[in-house]
Amino acid sequence: MEKNKLFILSFFITVLFVSSCICIINYFINPRDEFTSSFFEPVIKSARNEKVKLYENYSVTPETIIIGSSRVMKLDPKYINNISNETCFNFGVNSARTEDYLAILLYLVNSNHTPDKIILGLDIEALHNNAEIDNRLIANDKLYRQISNYSKYSAVLLLIKSLNIMYLVDDLKTIKNYFTHDNKNPDYFERDGYLRYISFENQIKKNEFNLSINIKNTKSTYHRRFEKMSDLSIKRKEYLKSFIDICDNNNVELTIFITPLHSDVVNYLTNTTSYKELLSKTIEFVNSLRQIYSITFFNFENVTYFNGNNDYFYDGSHIDYRNSNYLIDYIYGES
Numbered sequence: 221m222e223k224n225k226l227f228i229l230s231f232f233i234t235v236l237f238v239s240s241c242i243c244i245i246n247y248f249i250n251p252r253d254e255f256t257s258s259f260f261e262p263v264i265k266s267a268r269n270e271k272v273k274l275y276e277n278y279s280v281t282p283e284t285i286i287i288g289s290s291r292v293m294k295l296d297p298k299y300i301n302n303i304s305n306e307t308c309f310n311f312g313v314n315s316a317r318t319e320d321y322l323a324i325l326l327y328l329v330n331s332n333h334t335p336d337k338i339i340l341g342l343d344i345e346a347l348h349n350n351a352e353i354d355n356r357l358i359a360n361d362k363l364y365r366q367i368s369n370y371s372k373y374s375a376v377l378l379l380i381k382s383l384n385i386m387y388l389v390d391d392l393k394t395i396k397n398y399f400t401h402d403n404k405n406p407d408y409f410e411r412d413g414y415l416r417y418i419s420f421e422n423q424i425k426k427n428e429f430n431l432s433i434n435i436k437n438t439k440s441t442y443h444r445r446f447e448k449m450s451d452l453s454i455k456r457k458e459y460l461k462s463f464i465d466i467c468d469n470n471n472v473e474l475t476i477f478i479t480p481l482h483s484d485v486v487n488y489l490t491n492t493t494s495y496k497e498l499l500s501k502t503i504e505f506v507n508s509l510r511q512i513y514s515i516t517f518f519n520f521e522n523v524t525y526f527n528g529n530n531d532y533f534y535d536g537s538h539i540d541y542r543n544s545n546y547l548i549d550y551i552y553g554e555s
Contacts, residue, residue: 239383246382247375251390254359254378263393265405267293267313268320268360272327274413275309281333282309286413287324288341289316291479291537293415294544295339303552306337310413313356317346318459319367320357325463326366329470337473339551340463344478344495344502345445347460349453355381367459420534431533438536439488442481446493452501461509468513475551476506477518480543485536486522518551526550 247255253262253269267290284306286295290313297308311324321340328334345351358364358374368374406418423429467474478499481489489495499521506517520526523533523543527550532543539547 242383243379246387247379249391249394251394254355260394260398263390263397266356268356268363270409271311271313271413272362274409274411278309280307282307282335284308284337285335286310286312286339287321288312289343290314291343292341294539294541295548296414296544297412299545299548315354318456319353322459322463323363323366325466327363334470335472338467340476341479342476344498345449347452347456347502348449349451350448417534434535435482435484438485442485442489443492446489446495449498457505464509464513475516477520480520480523480539482533482536483522483530
């Protein structure tokens with residue numbers, strides 16, 4: 221009996237020791253830009269971290285802020301400035317949910333930088349009822365503290381969540397990149413938060429760009445997203461309502477639009493998931509809020525709704541600069 225107890229105790233001590241060592245390694249290498257360690261260049265950078273730094277170093281306090289996921293990152297602040305004379309910053313972050321929208325807005329308001337206008341690109345999956353909060357939001361203290369009382373424990377939570385094989389794979393990729401200087405992502409954000417897709421731009425210049433293949437990859441990615449989404453999250457609906465309420469209380473002019481997908485992706489998701497039902501529920505929810513608040517709202521599910529073109533995509537979900545400019549023209553022409 222004593223031997224069994226000793227074995228169990230030794231086993232747990234060993235597991236704790238090994239787990240602690242892995243956590244230390246993950247923290248030091250920091251492959252996903254989730255911790256403060258900066259010795260290595262992360263193999264996956266956090267747009268949330270980059271956008272906060274860019275915003276805090278921006279030369280002016282923007283009058284207009286663009287908020288949303290990576291699907292709004294090609295909305296160009298300089299183009300908005302050219303047609304409206306409004307100073308603008310693009311605060312789009314990868315895979316943004318409604319908690320990201322709220323965290324960004326509260327960060328701006330609590331920094332005494334409340335904008336005059338917000339353009340919000342609303343993804344349907346931002347209201348996902350079966351997706352966890354993004355680790356990249358938890359990792360950014362300046363944003364996460366806006367919506368959580370537990371931000372001081374975020375590093376511990378992220379270290380525990382890093383105990384998996386895929387994280388170790390990213391550790392190895394990061395170390396490999398450090399020694400070989402290979403696989404560096406050339407894409408970057410300009411000072412105003414605008415995304416330069418250098419990877420796609422180079423493919424286009426070399427005549428190697430293949431939209432059909434990119435759309436095919438998007439179909440599988442978005443099928444996995446919507447396959448797990450059965451309804452709109454009650455909590456995330458509350459986040460969006462709070463976002464709109466804060467805009468209303470601070471006299472922020474708010475425009476919301478449903479972000480577009482390529483028509484091939486829309487047709488595929490319509491036939492294989494509950495996409496259309498979820499789209500209808502999202503539109504119904506926003507319209508219910510329009511009964512309470514002053515909101516300008518557009519359903520841009522299809523690029524043709526703003527005179528766009530299905531050929532002007534980088535893949536099945538990210539519009540290029542031409543469609544982005546068409547979208548901006550439509551908003552400013554209708555507002």
